[in-house]
Amino acid sequence: MGDSSQPVWITGIGLLSALGEGTQSHWQAMNKASPDNLDSQRFAPYSVHKLGEVDWAQQISRRDMRQMEPWQQIGTYTAGLALDDADAKEDADLVGRMDMIVAAGGGERDIEVDSAIMADARSANGREALLTERLSNDLRPTLFLAQLSNLLAGNISIVHKVTGSSRTFMGEEGAGISAIKTAHARIASGQSDIVLVGGAFNAEREDMLLLFELGQYLAEGPFQPVWSRSGDSAGVNLGSIGAFLVLESAEHARKRGVTPYAELAAVEVDHGPRDAGAAAGRLTAALSALSDDTPDAILSGASGVEDITTEERDWLNKNLPDTPYRAFGSVTGHGVEAHFPLGIALAAIATRNGSFYDPLEANENATSQKPSNILVTTAGHYRAEGLGLVKPVSQ
Amino acid sequence: MSAIDHKGRPIIAVTGVGVVSSLGKGKKQNWDKLTSGESGIHRISRFTNEGLRTTIAGTVDFMDLDPHSAPELSLALARSAAHEAVDQSGIEQGDFPGPLFLAAPPVEIEWQHRFELDAELPGGEHVGYSKLLKAGRAKRHQEMYELLQFNRTADLLSDEFGTKGLPISLSTACASGATAVQLGVEAIRRGDSECALCIGTDGSVTTESLIRFSLLSALTTQNDEPTKAAKPFSKDRDGFVMAEGAGALVLESLDHARARGADILAIVRGCGEKADHFHRTRSSPDGSPVIAAVHRALEDAGVSASEIDYINAHGTSTPENDRMEYNSLKEVFGDAIHQTPISSNKSMIGHTLTAAGAIEAVFSVLTLQHGLIPPTINYDTPDPDIPLDVVPHQAREAKVTNILSNSFGFGGQNACLVLSNEIEA
Structure with a gap:
């Protein structure tokens, strides 16, 4: 962007995950190393990181709750937390001109309806006729609106009145990276002053687990933290996650008088086939494009899928030796579209608190150093590799 | 002639366009049929239409897929339109020097x-x-x-066309195609790239998707004469016709296009957007978000309402959309709206959903190039509450310099584009 580019500050964070809600609970829980709310029973042999109790009414009216499925509730709730945190929620003029980019997948199915149709279809003569009849009679009209990817953004507009613009990016982990990168680019170039950006993912649903298990990407059996997974335990443990950020130009934030967590210095992302070493090559290119600053701490979004997780770890050890890294998915689970936004949020929280997280497993090194350039990585479980750099604001 | 616009930003040229719809494959077939008032709407044969409240659609049935699935058809449509667009631009196939922005329908596991x-x-x-x-x-x-990965369609297109970086798949529901163009414009304006490939595609007519729209009472049930069912701005309109297709545009900075001697087909002069917080499927009764989106597009383009010669309407043929679109335009244009030609391509190709904004941008480029405005067909019973010059039945020759193209979608999405053949700032 050159010298004329605006610094991009992180001025609001909304988080909801197995670790609880809000920045404070994540800061504390991330330093505990044992995953809260890990559910190994409900979807056995898979473990998912589930949400704890949430008082949804804090952010969403009963009436609006009825119009949403869980993934939209998670996202809308978290977006509200981020707006509160940025001191923006009650400013009608501000949210009315605030831009929004949401990274989203698809919505929940009606598991009961689908299951009943499958059961009846086994003995039906004409499956097409059965489908027409059953879908016409059994589908809830409003379910469609919970399945459309852009209806998380739509719900955020309705509930929180964020209406400057509304865009939804789709495409697994890469969508979350692109959302943050685009928001950053728009602010840095002066196309926008303030953007609400993030994603939401509901792991507690069989239809979502199925999408991953078709490619056999899910971890099975006893839970292991990310770097320790191998054999059956290698793979993804999904986590229900909402992660939203308010990104803002330094000038705009100063005028509003809000205190930033950190500066989002840069985001780089690419994709390509995962031939041996190819992803590492793209990470190397991304790192050199990212910044002249050398990272002194790393929040890795590694998914636990064996090949790419091993490749990323080898890449970290080779290119950033002795730099402490934490695979935050070990305690939050993997949040797909929300995963990179979560990593950026955790980096911003550590930056504000002036220290890094404790190791989350034996494969991670302790550090007492105050982090000044935190690298956030997210290599998608199947595609896309991205990096972000978070650093303290230069006042 | 300057290559910088009224705000000091690079002017964005369109140097290639491609399209597929139920009317056929490619610009020639589509334009010939569109300007002779031909409809592509027909009885559904892809799956049994027995027992469905709506039995017609603008499906694209000539892409030869085996096996058929919505993601495969969306990919095939996008590929076809993008090939045509890149071909026309003269940019080397397989090494596109910029990012891909793809408006695509959300992917779902299918019943099969x-x-x-x-x-x-x-x-x-x-x-x-x-x-x-x-x-x-x-x-x-x-x-x-x-097949069920959301990033797959864009990934495969990106590999095939050699676009740079991670492609962006996006959805703003029925405004998606316009948003894809808008993202391309923004990327070039901020200097991320000199070029962008923007595509909107939708091949998602299935039993379930049709039933879902039916359950929301969004579709017409006038099944008897399929070609007559989409009747935007008519008094007896009762819903839209689901349809499929793709539109693709090669965008590049005017400087870049000139430097390589490319034909400049049109200029994307401005984009405007405003979200609505009123309801999940309905627009604010006062139309204020649509009005704001139109105002922003005009402001971004640096043109006044009086300089708009033609409006490519969203015009879905639902009772609510067409009334809301008229009321909002009346607010922006004043009495001049009654004399400004406005037509809806959807009267002939149906509502191509995710692809609509891109397809209609392509048709707008063709309108600028040919000086010919495609008609609104099936306008036999005008709605007296919507007094517009809808270019009824027959295409009309006209000198067209600036076009406003509207796209609105569920979830409060409103996006407008201003396309122009006026290069000077």
Whole structure:
């Protein structure tokens, strides 16, 4: 962007995950190393990181709750937390001109309806006729609106009145990276002053687990933290996650008088086939494009899928030796579209608190150093590799 | 002639366009039929239409897919339109010097997949999704897995056309195609790239998607004469016709286009957007978000309402949309709206949903190039509450310099484009 580019500050964070809600609970829980709310029973042999109790009414009216499925509730709730945190929620003029980019997948199915149709279809003569009849009679009209990817953004507009613009990016982990990168680019170039950006993912649903298990990407059996997974335990443990950020130009934030967590210095992302070493090559290119600053701490979004997780770890050890890294998915689970936004949020929280997280497993090194350039990585479980750099604001 | 616009930003040229719709493949077929008032709407034959409240659609049935699935058709449509666009631009196929912005329908596991998985294991204690999960554990279904990834269509297009960086797949519901163009414009304006490939595609007419729209009472039920059912701005309009297709545009900075001697087909002069917080499927009764989106597009383009010569309407043929679109335009244009030609391509190709904004941008470029405005067909019973010059029945020759193209979608999405053949700032 050159010298004329605006610094991009992180001025609001909304988080909801197995670790609880809000920045404070994540800061504390991330330093505990044992995953809260890990559910190994409900979807056995898979473990998912589930949400704890949430008082949804804090952010969403009963009436609006009825119009949403869980993934939209998670996202809308978290977006509200981020707006509160940025001191923006009650400013009608501000949210009315605030831009929004949401990274989203698809919505929940009606598991009961689908299951009943499958059961009846086994003995039906004409499956097409059965489908027409059953879908016409059994589908809830409003379910469609919970399945459309852009209806998380739509719900955020309705509930929180964020209406400057509304865009939804789709495409697994890469969508979350692109959302943050685009928001950053728009602010840095002066196309926008303030953007609400993030994603939401509901792991507690069989239809979502199925999408991953078709490619056999899910971890099975006893839970292991990310770097320790191998054999059956290698793979993804999904986590229900909402992660939203308010990104803002330094000038705009100063005028509003809000205190930033950190500066989002840069985001780089690419994709390509995962031939041996190819992803590492793209990470190397991304790192050199990212910044002249050398990272002194790393929040890795590694998914636990064996090949790419091993490749990323080898890449970290080779290119950033002795730099402490934490695979935050070990305690939050993997949040797909929300995963990179979560990593950026955790980096911003550590930056504000002036220290890094404790190791989350034996494969991670302790550090007492105050982090000044935190690298956030997210290599998608199947595609896309991205990096972000978070650093303290230069006042 | 300057290559910088009224705000000091690079002017964005369109140097290639491509299109597929139920009217056919390519610009020539589409334009010939569109300007002779031909409809592509027909009885559904892809799946049984028995028992459906709506039995017609603008499906694209000539892409020869085996097996058929919504993601495969969306990919094939996008590929076809993009090939035509890149070809016309003169940019080398396979090495596109910029990013890809793809408006694509959300991907879902389809009934054929559920039935297939369900049949892989015997019945018994496992039923429903736990049985499908068991089938997933029993053997890897890599092909099905990849088909259902949201990033797959864009990834494959990106590999094929050699676009740079991670492609962006996006959805703003029925405004998606316009948003894809807008993202391309923004990327070039901020200097990320000199070029962008922007595509909107939708091949998602299935039994379930049709029923879902039916359950929301969004579709017409005037099944008797398929070609007559889409009747935007008519008094007896009762819903839209689902349809499929793709539109693709090669955008580049005017400087870049000139430097390589490319033909400049049109200029994307401005984009405007405003979200609505009123309701999940309905627009604010006062139309204020649509009004704001139009104002922003005009402001961004640096043109006044009086300089708009033609409006390519969203014009879905639902009772609410067409009334809301008229009321909002009346607010912006004043009495001049009654003399400004406005037509809806959807009267002939139906509502191509995710693709609509891109297809209609392509048709707008063709309108600028040919000085010919495509008609609104089936305008036999004008709605007296919507007094517009809808260019009824027959295409009209006109000198067109600036076009406003509207796209609105569920979830409060409103996006407008101003396309122009005026290069000077």
